[in-house]
Amino acid sequence: MKNSAGNPEAPVFGVAAEFQCARDLYHAAEKIRDAGFRRWDVFSPFPIHGMDEAMGMKRSLLGKIVFLGGLTGFLTAVTLEFGPTSFLYPLIVAGKPTNLFTVPAFFPIMFELTILISAFTAVFGMLIMNGLPRLNHALFNWDRFKKVTEDKFFVAIEAGDPKFSERSVRDFLESLGGTNITTIHGD
Amino acid sequence: MASAAMEIPHSTFHIPHFFQAMSEATATIEEKVTDEEKAVVRPPLVLNKRTMGWISSYISSIVEDKTPRWWWVSMGVTVPMTLMCLSMLAYLISTGVGVWGNNHPVGWAWDITNFVFWIGIGHAGTLISAILFLTRQKWRTSINRAAEAMTLFAVVCAGIYPALHVGRVWMAWFLAPVPNANGIWQNFRSPLLWDVFAVSTYFTVSVLFWYTGLIPDLATIRDRCTSKIKKFVYGVMALGWRGGNRQWRHYEKAYLILAGLSTPLVLSVHSVVSFDFATSVIPGWHTTIFPPYFVAGAIFGGFAMVLTIMIPACAIYKPLHDLVTINHVDKMCKIILLTGSIVGYAYLMELFIAWYGGNPYERAAFWYRAFGSYWWAYWAMMFCNVVAPQLFWFKFFRTHLVWVWIIVQFPNMGMWFERFVIIATTLSRDFAPSAWGMFHPTWVDICTFVGTFGLFTTLFLIFIRFLPMICMFEVKAVLPEADPHHGEAHH
Numbered sequence: 001m002k003n004s005a006g007n008p009e010a011p012v013f014g015v016a017a018e019f020q021c022a023r024d025l026y027h028a029a030e031k032i033r034d035a036g037f038r039r040w041d042v043f044s045p046f047p048i049h050g051m052d053e054a055m056g057m058k059r060s061l062l063g064k065i066v067f068l069g070g071l072t073g074f075l076t077a078v079t080l081e082f083g084p085t086s087f088l089y090p091l092i093v094a095g096k097p098t099n100l101f102t103v104p105a106f107f108p109i110m111f112e113l114t115i116l117i118s119a120f121t122a123v124f125g126m127l128i129m130n131g132l133p134r135l136n137h138a139l140f141n142w143d144r145f146k147k148v149t150e151d152k153f154f155v156a157i158e159a160g161d162p163k164f165s166e167r168s169v170r171d172f173l174e175s176l177g178g179t180n181i182t183t184i185h186g187d
Numbered sequence: 188m189a190s191a192a193m194e195i196p197h198s199t200f201h202i203p204h205f206f207q208a209m210s211e212a213t214a215t216i217e218e219k220v221t222d223e224e225k226a227v228v229r230p231p232l233v234l235n236k237r238t239m240g241w242i243s244s245y246i247s248s249i250v251e252d253k254t255p256r257w258w259w260v261s262m263g264v265t266v267p268m269t270l271m272c273l274s275m276l277a278y279l280i281s282t283g284v285g286v287w288g289n290n291h292p293v294g295w296a297w298d299i300t301n302f303v304f305w306i307g308i309g310h311a312g313t314l315i316s317a318i319l320f321l322t323r324q325k326w327r328t329s330i331n332r333a334a335e336a337m338t339l340f341a342v343v344c345a346g347i348y349p350a351l352h353v354g355r356v357w358m359a360w361f362l363a364p365v366p367n368a369n370g371i372w373q374n375f376r377s378p379l380l381w382d383v384f385a386v387s388t389y390f391t392v393s394v395l396f397w398y399t400g401l402i403p404d405l406a407t408i409r410d411r412c413t414s415k416i417k418k419f420v421y422g423v424m425a426l427g428w429r430g431g432n433r434q435w436r437h438y439e440k441a442y443l444i445l446a447g448l449s450t451p452l453v454l455s456v457h458s459v460v461s462f463d464f465a466t467s468v469i470p471g472w473h474t475t476i477f478p479p480y481f482v483a484g485a486i487f488g489g490f491a492m493v494l495t496i497m498i499p500a501c502a503i504y505k506p507l508h509d510l511v512t513i514n515h516v517d518k519m520c521k522i523i524l525l526t527g528s529i530v531g532y533a534y535l536m537e538l539f540i541a542w543y544g545g546n547p548y549e550r551a552a553f554w555y556r557a558f559g560s561y562w563w564a565y566w567a568m569m570f571c572n573v574v575a576p577q578l579f580w581f582k583f584f585r586t587h588l589v590w591v592w593i594i595v596q597f598p599n600m601g602m603w604f605e606r607f608v609i610i611a612t613t614l615s616r617d618f619a620p621s622a623w624g625m626f627h628p629t630w631v632d633i634c635t636f637v638g639t640f641g642l643f644t645t646l647f648l649i650f651i652r653f654l655p656m657i658c659m660f661e662v663k664a665v666l667p668e669a670d671p672h673h674g675e676a677h678h
Contacts, residue, residue, distance in 0.1 A: 026671035029432075041431035045239060046403075046664035047439050048671050051432045060440040080364055084372035093374050105376035108459055112384040115452050119392040119445060123399055126441035130434040133426035140429075148430045149407040151239035151663075156431075 006141035006185030013138035013186050014040075014158035015169045016145070017178025022048050025153040028176040029054040032155065035172065039161040043145075043154040062125055069121025070114045077113040081106045138186045156184065232326055232665045234509040239663045245506055246404075246655045247411050254652065257503060261648055268641020275635040276351060284354040286631040293614045293626035298352040300606040301636055303460055303481075305345035305643075306386065307602060309393070310453055310482070311489025312338030316396060317449035320442075326518060328661035329510040332404075333500070334493050335397040336656070340646040341492070342390045344639040349382070378462040385459035392452055396445045402428050402438075403660040457481045464609065471552035471613035474540070480533035487526035487572070488602035490519050491595040496647060498592045500656065510657055513586050520585040523598060524576050530605075531573035548618065556612045560625060564608050571601025 006013070019025045022044065029042050033056040042051065052059075085091070090098040096105060127133065139145050139156060148154055155178060157169050166183060173181050233242075279286050289296045312334040319327040350359055361367045362383045364375075373380050405425035412418040428434070458478035465477040494516065501507040541553035556565050575597035578584045584594060611626050650656065667673055 021673075022669055022671045023673055023675070041433045043430045044432065044435070045243075045407075045430060046660040046669060047435040048432070048669070050671055052436050054671070055432055057433075057436060060437045062437055062440040063444065066444050081375040084364075084366075085375055089366070089370075089372040091372075091374065093376060096376050102376060108378075108381035108455070108462070109375060109384045111451075111455060112381075112388040112459075115448050115455075116388045116391060119395050119448050122441045122444040122448070123395045126399070126437045127426065129437045132428065132434075133423075135423070135427060137427060137429060146410040149403065149410045149428075149660075150243040 003182040010186040012159045013184040014156045016156040017173035018180040019153040039158040043148045065125045066121045070118040073114040073117030077110040246657050246659050265641045265644040269645045272638020288629045292617050292624050296626045297632045298348040302345050302348035303606040304603045305341045307485035308489045308492045309338040309341040310485035311493050313453040317446040320446040325665050332658040333656050336650045340643050378466045381459045385456045389456045404655045457485045470548040483526045483529040490523050491598035494595045517585045520579045524579040527576035561612045564604050568604035571597040
């Protein structure tokens, strides 16, 4: 008996299997990694400690991107403060200079804008790297997948993987101890 | 759980290497030994062995079930208070800022007092969500969501005052970094402009942090929803979250970065607020101790507010006591005791420097604070902030919820008095006696302030009705079975 979800006429998105606990998912991930698959993912209700290594993934690039965001914020503040104070509208207040020596009084705004743009970069960078926001996804066609945000764990190997073949992936996931092995179709 | 075990820090949560080595050594003798050791090393953060499924169902049920009667009753009180606040603001805008009691010489009166009071309350939320995250204090997971929400709502209440006290609100855009109607640019070296940037950044980053934390939990509610409208609304809010590890890795990184950004941010916000005072040359304000003293006071008052709202929330939703345990309350009381003592030290140091510094104006300002016409506010502040929290040295007072709730009302009041003392006593005595005067609040002052409590509570009630008030995915992650090596004797 072959389980499938989504529109059977539509192209296959991949094959997914269910696991009952974080430990089983972790070990399944190690084996899928060692089998050489590339387009696959594990799904869990919470981030699992050490899963990046188990999947053979490097550190997220987000940190470097946020650095650029912070730099943008800092330079924005420098321009915003020196532009008007030193050039557009020089005004001597409380005997403070308007040239470079006034920089201590500029620190708070430089700091705040660095933080502000970094935070925006972190959140929107994370969303873009995750392919979010999106309204639908082939995996949502599978009813059991709803449990991924509750207490169940899943693996999905995508049809786009060079080593993918429905038959062998189903057998492979079964050999890893996956249950409810299901072929997921698109809409 | 033995009290001795509770004292052991939770830094051992992810079984450290020494413990793994230990379990390897003992596992060959008997499995049981390691289990007992585990129980001693890390007391469970979630009581009664609650499962992941239970956490999802219970927290979501608060949002999914029929609106309880107490919610309507509470809203019946807080919504009229909110409307009172809004009508007071409408009255102020339509009539003029003179409807408040601010007048020469006390030009910053209740408005700035209330601004600093509310913004300070927000700080505990960010402390819990950011600083305790970076220091790996896993117990924070069950309180961070509600505390962050509290931060946002407190900042909303705070924002009202500086925006409205400018008098002609329609001119508030003069604060934005664009040349104003007369072609004049802002003075970027003014602490008041720093404040605009600090508070708006603080609010924005707090919203981003809070929403980022909500995404996986909104997905949980989306996946449980039965009605089509709810499914659509929560579905859109969850942004299509699927919980794949390829998402989690960026997500965790983003969360860590946000925590890292928020930590200096929260310390900077109240420092910048204190610069509003400290960079002036007014006796009683012109002190370098202000930034750390304001930050400590903010955390002190903020934790008091967290307990003020979390204790009743857990009393209403009793099973939450398995997540927000007495251990949490105990820890928060200790933080209140610590920060309250720092604040007390700052008060005494101010007095000492006023005497030791030899500036006659400074000395007169502090003499006036303690023994002048506002003596009652000064001693109320001293009692509420320094004396009352000392009860938290006793475990009895830290672990009995009714007592905790009563005692934390003192910091709540005391921190308001502190800001009032700093602002009103200093301004009411100018350098020349001809410029002396007292501040008297008007009924509009009082109704606006009382109204902000209504606004704060209304927003909080809406929050607990429509959003998960406990961070479900993080609580699941601190369960023992979330460890990918759970139950493995050898690794």
